Amino acid sequence: MIVSVDDHVVEPPHVWERWLPERFRDRAPRIERKGIAGMRHIGGGTYEIEYDDDAPQADCWVFEGQVLPHKRHVAAVGFDRDEMTLSPITYDEMRPGCYDPKARIDDMLMNHVEASLCFPTFPRFCGQTFLEANDKELAHACVLAYNDWMVEEWCGDGGGHLVPLIIIPLWDVDAAVAEVERNAARGVHAVCFSEIPPHLGLPSIHSGYWDPLFAACAANGVVVCMHIGSSSKMPATSGDAPVAVAATLSFGNAMASMSDFLFSGVLVRYPELRLAYSEGQIGWIPYILERADDVWLEHRAWGGVRDLVPEPPSTYYHRQIYGCFFRDNHGLASLDEVGVDNITFETDYPHTDSTWPHTKEVAEKMFADLDDATIRKIVRTNAIRMLHLDLD
């Protein structure tokens, strides 16, 4: 049975209306159904939307005057690859496993998945939606409400099949530390973070600003999970490039982030800290480790790197970083370099890329040349260790 460290929840309509304190509820993110004739991404998760009552209906999150329709590619399970468009969608058209925990567990079990870590959708991959909100008191309450729903409701009744993953108020490191500690006390071992905080207008990991957060995560065994897209700005070449270019390069910020951490000294100062790159795939890791070690060795006069990073950077990768993949033959062919203890597996339910419901077949084909002990580490025990799960 698989432990998947990267799936997604489409939040059901009631999350904030039920879990926000009374005084915030009239301003809670809520779902409205609208006819949508067209939508165009204008950057940072914001869309220019053309409404038309006679057009196909979509369920939309409405928050602080922004309207964000649900889109088919983030609730893609059950649709054919050739139907996989960016068009809007209602809850009624989604497979219930997208938003309902009981239905999700059924979908997991039929796909040989025993446990799943789910990233947020409306809050975006590390809670950027609330970082960008105007009313930060409301936004802070929304972060806490999401986490309460995540822990108590999404994971609460799931018999351990659903593993909690929280978000933090990214604009206030002290409040973020408090939220990590509040949730660690009820058994949460995973928090969302941005691959590259400066891309969100936040201090870098080199600034020292985030050290209290890293310290809290290290002290409480909370793995820092950075999903592709958690920098908002994706790697890109030009506005008129086919979408396929950005899809190919989607791991770029994960790669940049890993280089950033390897040379930051953060992993040296917090040896118990663990990082996870979600949906980043792994086939690029051997090159980055070799290049980072080469730069560490050859460019040593260029800026005191050895004071910050006393051992070759790959040392800290092997000790403290987890990669994650769903389909990556080159990465598997390079297991000696990627590290058999450093990689975890995902199904990416319910996104376009998801291998559901054929994950086992995909895995068996990919893992054909590996021995059982290695496969077990990759699909299960590395994730159990990373997430402190009560499984064998």
Add this chain to the structure above:
Amino acid sequence: MIVSVDDHVVEPPHVWERWLPERFRDRAPRIERKGIAGMRHIGGGTYEIEYDDDAPQADCWVFEGQVLPHKRHVAAVGFDRDEMTLSPITYDEMRPGCYDPKARIDDMLMNHVEASLCFPTFPRFCGQTFLEANDKELAHACVLAYNDWMVEEWCGDGGGHLVPLIIIPLWDVDAAVAEVERNAARGVHAVCFSEIPPHLGLPSIHSGYWDPLFAACAANGVVVCMHIGSSSKMPATSGDAPVAVAATLSFGNAMASMSDFLFSGVLVRYPELRLAYSEGQIGWIPYILERADDVWLEHRAWGGVRDLVPEPPSTYYHRQIYGCFFRDNHGLASLDEVGVDNITFETDYPHTDSTWPHTKEVAEKMFADLDDATIRKIVRTNAIRMLHLDLD
């Protein structure tokens, strides 16, 4: 004997004063010696400079009011790794092989290098200096003067050891085509181009704007050489990251550019076109090819990619793209995926990363597990084919 497809020339002081037409000469880029107490890179190759007559002297290019000191890391041969700083330098302190073709050939031959393709320094990797010039008539004349010096003087007397590589007026595709054709007629088979033209404020490769250039290169057997840095903007995480992070990620734009070309249809429309990624290394190529083919297969509803690109993208890589490396064990361990006919070798003389004068030892160690026929392709015959050299 090695054929190196990525080295660098530090232009001698007389290039433009000798090769520009008479009427431009008083405005030619020229060298002035100045005392420099400090310099700080403020982006796009421009430095904020603190002058002091009592400070160490540097030779500086002066052009259109800009002052650009020579820096030690671009003339690094002969210095120890621990002396490799960004500090200014004079021609007198440089090893003559940096700027003198006869001295260069001596340095090549003692390092088992038979032929070398050299990128520009003052014009930057694809001629950005002249793209950014205010007077475009002068800039155009400077491009032609550089190419005349490159062909007639740098390579002219070298008995074929030095291989010409031209620049183009990037702001005018018709003039660029004319320059490719003018030089092809005297045996030039390599031209500098930008990995990602939009990063220079130019149209993308998807726009169709560059098609006449690609057509001219394909028709004349001129390989399009894109050096790391030819997008000016390097991949970066944050301003306060150690230099080592950017050095580790220096191949990022090459990787983005290759993805861009694979999905552009350019390689489909111009099957005779050849691209070369210089100093990009190769260890990341297997992952990108696998990912691009996966995206092509799995995301097919996302935007008509199959109309532009009828075969899996890796098909065009193997047919039309060359990688290039100087040290990359992972890439060599993945030769089946990188393609034994797709990679070339470099010494990066006289940059910080250069393996000179130990290239043969470095190569022998790296190639220990390869057979002689494979080594010969990598260090020699692939480059001979790519550059249409008159060598065996």
